[in-house]
Amino acid sequence: MSSGNADRVWSVDEHLADVLRQLTPLEPIELHLLDAQGCVLVDDVTVPVALPPFDNSSMDGYAVRSADVARADDASPRVLKVIGDVAAGDGTPPTVHPGQAARIMTGAPLPPGADAVVPVEWTDGGTGGGPASGMRAHSADPAGATGQVRVHRPAGPGAHVRARGSDAPAGELALTAGTRLGPSQIALLAAVGRARVRVRPRPRVVVISTGSELIAPGESLGHGQIHDSNSYALAAAARDAGAIAYRVGAVADDADSLRDALEDQLVRADVIVTSGGVSVGAYDVVKETLGEGAGLGGRGVEFRKLAMQPGKPQGFGLIGAEHVPLLALPGNPVSAYVSFELFVRPAIRTLMGLEPVHRATVTARCTAAIDGSPKGRRQFLRGWYEAGEGTVRPVGGSGSHLIAALARANALIVVPEDVTDVAADADVDVVLLT
Numbered sequence: 001m002s003s004g005n006a007d008r009v010w011s012v013d014e015h016l017a018d019v020l021r022q023l024t025p026l027e028p029i030e031l032h033l034l035d036a037q038g039c040v041l042v043d044d045v046t047v048p049v050a051l052p053p054f055d056n057s058s059m060d061g062y063a064v065r066s067a068d069v070a071r072a073d074d075a076s077p078r079v080l081k082v083i084g085d086v087a088a089g090d091g092t093p094p095t096v097h098p099g100q101a102a103r104i105m106t107g108a109p110l111p112p113g114a115d116a117v118v119p120v121e122w123t124d125g126g127t128g129g130g131p132a133s134g135m136r137a138h139s140a141d142p143a144g145a146t147g148q149v150r151v152h153r154p155a156g157p158g159a160h161v162r163a164r165g166s167d168a169p170a171g172e173l174a175l176t177a178g179t180r181l182g183p184s185q186i187a188l189l190a191a192v193g194r195a196r197v198r199v200r201p202r203p204r205v206v207v208i209s210t211g212s213e214l215i216a217p218g219e220s221l222g223h224g225q226i227h228d229s230n231s232y233a234l235a236a237a238a239r240d241a242g243a244i245a246y247r248v249g250a251v252a253d254d255a256d257s258l259r260d261a262l263e264d265q266l267v268r269a270d271v272i273v274t275s276g277g278v279s280v281g282a283y284d285v286v287k288e289t290l291g292e293g294a295g296l297g298g299r300g301v302e303f304r305k306l307a308m309q310p311g312k313p314q315g316f317g318l319i320g321a322e323h324v325p326l327l328a329l330p331g332n333p334v335s336a337y338v339s340f341e342l343f344v345r346p347a348i349r350t351l352m353g354l355e356p357v358h359r360a361t362v363t364a365r366c367t368a369a370i371d372g373s374p375k376g377r378r379q380f381l382r383g384w385y386e387a388g389e390g391t392v393r394p395v396g397g398s399g400s401h402l403i404a405a406l407a408r409a410n411a412l413i414v415v416p417e418d419v420t421d422v423a424a425d426a427d428v429d430v431v432l433l434t
């Protein structure tokens with residue numbers, strides 16, 4: 001499949017729909033918790049054991065029987081016998097009988113017999129003096145776990161006790177399928193004892209830039225050469241979208257080199273993104289190679305013209321035995337990046353099962369006039385969006401080589417197909433890039 005109906009001009013929405021229609025979310029796999037960060041859970045997770053699993057203290061203090069301290073006050077502190085320490089992790093705490101207290105640490109299990117905790121600040125801390133501000137380290141003062149304690153304030157039943165299951169009872173739904181795993185969801189999974197979870201994995205996105213003029217950053221330029229910025233931009237954008245990016249260095253404008261690179265990369269790719277070589281020049285190697293099927297199998301790549309600026313020439317298809325989606329983006333740096341945001345990012349998010357697949361679009365007041373937007377093409381101008389003011393201003397011009405202006409933008413201003421001029425202070429649609 002080389003170019004389909006070469007004269008047909010596709011709208012942005014038609015191309016996007018065609019790409020997404022041909023993608024299916026990746027098969028779920030089981031991953032360690034941290035490897036699953038940012039991924040979508042595919043199963044409901046229930047709480048296997050109550051959280052917390054046992055009644056425990058929320059304060060450093062003394063585990064008591066609440067009836068013993070019901071009338072304690074500064075004038076007549078209640079004196080209790082200290083029978084030992086209960087530290088966090090203690091499996092066999094002593095039983096607290098009437099008239100007794102056990103020194104207890106935050107998170108330690110409430111000992112049998114006790115039904116409340118008195119914070120150490122409400123006691124003399126076993127010193128025989130005034131209210132304590134804390135406990136001395138057990139290593140420095142082992143005697144603190146014995147002797148007497150004077151309690152100055154009452155603690156009712158359940159005071160400073162975190163009841164078993166008060167966070168999440170056993171059997172309760174912890175997380176529902178479809179939840180994206182951020183740090184707090186990972187905290188909950190770990191807390192309920194899950195080490196691994198089934199999620200849709202991050203797609204492995206192989207980024208290949210093409211062009212015999214391209215030199216790696218860090219190397220000095222000869223005449224006619226430029227640094228390869230697209231493979232960096234696209235790999236970074238792929239990561240930002242949630243993918244694992246494999247950046248392949250620039251491939252020369254030579255069909256055999258590109259075919260070799262694709263054959264090498266197909267085994268590890270869930271998506272392939274190329275940049276350059278898709279317009280109408282004599283060295284447009286991506287079009288030349290993939291348009292002829294590349295001998296790579298799959299359904300082939302179709303090259304199209306889109307009614308957009310930048311990003312007019314685009315290729316899309318499924319290649320190789322595994323029908324790996326390949327998006328061939330134009331080489332101009334702004335065209336490549338804008339195309340990524342509009343088509344590749346939604347593709348990545350679709351494969352991950354993430355919603356929404358698109359960047360947010362808002363309406364904003366455009367503080368400067370725009371003129372000369374190409375008729376019949378949806379234009380995406382770079383802009384700076386001020387959320388607090390609800391305004392946007394164009395940054396740089398419309399040229400698709402303006403990388404410096406792109407780096408100062410945080411949004412794309414959308415000028416519709418049927419609009420060529422926008423008056424200052426008119427409302428425009430803005431795609432937010434952050």
Ligand SMILES: Nc1nc2c(c(=O)[nH]1)N[C@H]1C(S)=C(S)[C@@H](COP(=O)(O)OP(=O)(O)OC[C@H]3O[C@@H](n4cnc5c(N)ncnc54)[C@H](O)[C@@H]3O)O[C@H]1N2
Nearest residue numbers: 209211228229230231276277278279312330331332333335
């Ligand atoms: N006669 C016509 N010429 C062009 C047309 C057209 O319709 N008729 N379309 C123009 C448009 S629009 C675009 S976009 C570009 C797309 O060209 P290609 O995808 O074939 O890209 P290249 O020719 O390889 O490169 C274009 C431009 O971008 C620079 N480039 C390429 N790769 C990188 C990279 N990795 N890092 C930095 N810069 C890169 C390259 O040096 C060129 O300057 O075609 C127009 N021409």
Ligand code: MOO
Nearest residue numbers: 310311312335400
């Ligand atoms: O479509 Mo090209 O991307 O206008 O520069």
